[in-house]
Amino acid sequence: MGDRNEEAGERPAPPQAARRPFRLSLLTRWSAMVGTLLTVGILIALALGHYFPGQPLLVLGVCLLCVVPLSVITIRSQLKPVMSLYRALAGTVTSYRDGDFSFSLHWPYDDELRELVAAHNALGEVLREQRLNLVQRELLLDTMVQNTPVAMLLVADAGPIVYANVAARHMLNAGRKLEGHRLADLLERSQAPLRDAVARGGDGLFTIGDGEDEEVFHLARRRFHLNGRRHELLLLRQLTLELRRQEVQTWKKVIRVISHELNNSLAPLTSLAHSGAELVRRGQTGRLPQILATIEERTRHLESFILGYARFAKLPAPRLQPHLWPGFVAHLAGQVTFQLAGTLPAGPAAFDAAQLEQALLNLLKNAHESGSPPGAVTLEIRQAQDMARIEVRDRGPGMSDTVLANALVPFYSTKRSGTGLGLALAREIAEAHGGRITLANRDGGGLAVTLLLPAEHAKDMT
Structure with a gap:
């Protein structure tokens, strides 16, 4: 920092108890200095007037020659430590901006500038602690990322790889660094299933190898903006053992x-x-x-x-075709008893009629077998934005938390003669249509099973 350390040095402040003279503010010191200079000037003028009477110009000239240099020397001596402190403050602020928080300042006088220096040192201490905590967290995060078995790649929008952990290096570049390489160039040298999985976009599973050497991987992708640029995070996890x-x-x-x-x-x-x-x-x-x-x-x-x-x-892929709900529900009512709640949507929906009918038959059959009164088994179909919401409700005893958590698992059943496939098959059918199934206990007793199916396909088919 050079000459800024002459009187306002960048060193730890001494203990507060050491050398605390009485407080003398800047205003008092400067007022005293100006008053002293004026007094000296007046005394010099009076003395010269006594020895050189009737010569005011000579008296004024001699006074100026005496008082002005003395004033300049006095003011410079008073401003020198203040200017040194200002330079030190500017230097430490520059260091803070560069990420170096190791400096502190010292001011020997007990005035307002001492409070400024103390506040500045306190700020530096806070910044040092925050920087240390941040470095420790970054070190912990980097250790976790580098040692995770999940291959992680951070790719900039233009194509180069910004960050890659150890698992990604071993998977794609024989352990060598990947930063700076283009993902497309690495994929050209990788195996075809990985290239196809990345080219498809979105999350998904892919398999590398055959027979005993078969390895299953899951690809997850997330896009976000970092420093104003679009980035993509790719996560490759090996699922073979699991x-x-x-x-x-x-x-x-x-x-x-x-x-x-x-x-x-x-x-x-x-x-x-x-x-x-x-x-x-x-x-x-x-x-x-x-x-x-x-x-x-x-x-x-x-x-x-x-x-x-x-x-x-052997559930086949659904054959999506547009169907009107009244005809579908009428055919379903001919096979099982239920009460229709609400009004059916007027527009068509795209689904595989045979598969959806099988799923609803299973759900309605479960509702009747739950012990619910037959008249309390209801079916409601609503259009919610771009989803068709199909809900089967009953007034049976509902399900416990344990049963709710396992009800959709294949082969799980609480019935002595149950196969555990009814709800699992309904879930498979819903997910094959791009939807999902949820279960929830109803207020007042009973269960509500909801199928959510995407309805936008029907718009494309009509």
């Missing part, structure tokens, strides 16, 4: 449910077949029709059970 663990758990649950259902059906069939054979051996055929009818009923139940699983596993 999906394999989930797949194993799902297969175990499927096998357990199917095994349970098969045992419940085959054990009675075996017993009935043995009883029928024993009756034939004894010549007592009167009960055979009843036994055969029971065998047929259990066989049909088993057949419907297997078909339900097959239908869930």
